[in-house]
Amino acid sequence: MAPSRPTNELPATLHEGDVALGLLDSTYSPTVMEFCGELGLDFVWLDLEHGGPDPWHATSLEHLLLAAERTGIDPLVRLPDTDPTLVRKALDLGARNVFLPRVEGAAEVRRAVRSARFRYDGGPGDRGLAAPRARRWGLAEDYVEREDEQTLVGATIETGDAVAAIDEILDVPELGFVFIGPFDLSVSLGHPGELDHPAVEEAVETVRSAAVDAGVPVGGLGFGMDDVNEKAAEGYQILHLGSTTGALQQAIGGWLDAFEGERST
16 A cells, blocks of 8 residues: 555635634744644644744754654644745655745745646646655655645745735646745835834735635734634734744743742742
């Protein structure tokens, strides 16, 4: 019997109009990845742009992917660059959901999306056909068809240029989703950290409404569950609930605050 890979549930979730809830794992721990699957989260966001292992270091990423496969959770891997070589590398290691940082325009996004496909937009894709881990080292059946069906490539919209080009970016064939990055967007617009600045809020809404109108799934950061619920009602389909370090800070800080004895620190 030929080996098979677990189904990537994220494409079906988005296609059906449902919401995927996940966590940013800032520990990059296989144990945490596995546990998040047991807890019932839809995805774990592995941010290789701002931290984590070097994406060229195959073993580190493979360990995270192995832990994810055991409990059926889908990693969402943000790459540190839009270079198609990085896209192909991550996919061959076994990632199926990747997204690009700091995109500037549609041509850049199209190159990256095409690099993740064997067939693309009615013509040839630009993904390498070999026998890597994603193919179960050559043993998997229907590899080409399943990978094209199961792979998502998204783009982070976090620069002023990307906001200005949002309609062209959303028109890129087979773009899996766009993810709004308000922090870098605030820097790009000249208001670093001011997420409530009118210019930043307007840019975020421009992207959200354009994506919803275009039928392209949109993702974003949740700032508390009231904000998550509001964003879900506004059409967001990929929502970040928080981070592992944030969850630890909240839990441990609460325990320490509730301690009634004396401490030396």
